Amino acid sequence: MDYLYREGSPIxxxxWKQIDDTVVSTAKSILTGRRFISNYGPLGGGIQSINVDSISELEESEGDISVxxxxxxxxxxxxxxxFSLLWRDLEFSDQMGLPVDLSAAIQAASQCALKEDELIFLGNEELGYKGLINEDGVIKLQLSDWSEGENPFKDxxxxxxxxxENGIVGRKALVVSPKLYVELQRIQPGTGTTExxxxxRxxxxxxxxxxxxxxDKAVMVCAEPHNIDLVIGQDMITTYLETKNLNHYFRIIETLLLRIKNKNAVIVFE
Structure with missing residues (x-):
């Protein structure tokens, strides 16, 4: 089934290739979670649910019926x-042999990428999803004043x-708010080195x-896939919605879920 509705569209x-290239390149320039979290998939748009395991508790019960x-x-x-593209703009580009202005697609891809990172880091309280920052049971450490001394390095x-101490080894990554990122650029007196x-290093x-x-928000993770991964059902792609008043309407879609398998591999500084 062509759920993307491309084959019957007037595009x-x-x-379509220009739109795909633009959407993907824009998203890659903004997405943060995918820079350090391993992907599991893509599994396909029809996959609606996935198991989430807690590796410290994972076992099979015994008995005639087990779970x-x-x-x-x-x-x-x-x-x-x-997003939408106006028919007059497409016709003008075609008649004049000029590239199509895909600013609307760029804006939509930017918003979609930010929504993905919001789901990864903050979750969605209304729908019952937790993110790295507010997941229950992750390690919480006090954040010092990063505008002073060697506090960032010490934290x-x-x-x-x-x-x-918890036996967590492997590739680590730190994600900070823009405010803390600026404070990391301070040069330590007499060293010529920033925090x-x-x-x-x-x-x-x-x-x-x-x-x-x-x-003042920061989170550090041990990003090995046995600790945390990002389930991708349908990776980011553009579908055709409809033609209305001769103009063309599109929708960028993706399905994904953050899986935290080992909560000791996530440290939130607050």
Whole structure:
């Protein structure tokens, strides 16, 4: 079934390619979670739910009838964002041999990417989804004043020590709010080195910032796939909605779910 409704649309194959390239390249420039979280999939748009395991509790019960303990099943939510292209703009581009202005697609892809990161980091309280920042049971550490002294380096060092204490090893990543990212650019007196550079060496350069985190927010994860992954059902793609008043309407869609399998692999600084 062509649920993307491309084959019957009046959009040419060449323009579809331009739209796809624009949407994907725009999203990649904004997405933060996918820079360090491993993808599981894509599994296909028809996959509606997936198991979420807690590896510390995972076992199969004994008896004539057994179940797997430490496993739940979650619905994979759908993210979408609409945009439109005016028929007169397409006709003008065709007549004059000029590229189609895809600013509307760029804006929609940007919003879709931010929605994805919001789901990863903040979850969706209304729908019952938790993110990295507010997941129950993750490690919480006090955030010092990062505008003073070596506090950022000390906080992250304490977090890494906590990982070691809990036997968490592997690739680590730190994600901070824009406010904290700016404060990491301070040069330590007499060293010529910023706090960002010092912490970057601890994390092999895996420091990221996202606008979905506000104020004094930071989260550090051990991003190995056995600790955390991102289930991708339908990866980000554009569908054709309808023609209305001769204009063309599109929808960018994706289905995905964050799975935190080991809560000791997530440290929130607050």
């Amino acid at each position: 040419s194959a060449d323009l 797997i303990k430490g496993r739940t099943y979650r619905h994979i939510p759908l993210i979408n964002q609409d 992250i060092s304490v977090g890494i020590a906590k990982f070691i 960002y550079d010092r912490i970057s 601890l994390l092999n350069g895996n420091i990221f910032s996202t606008p979905v985190l506000k104020g």
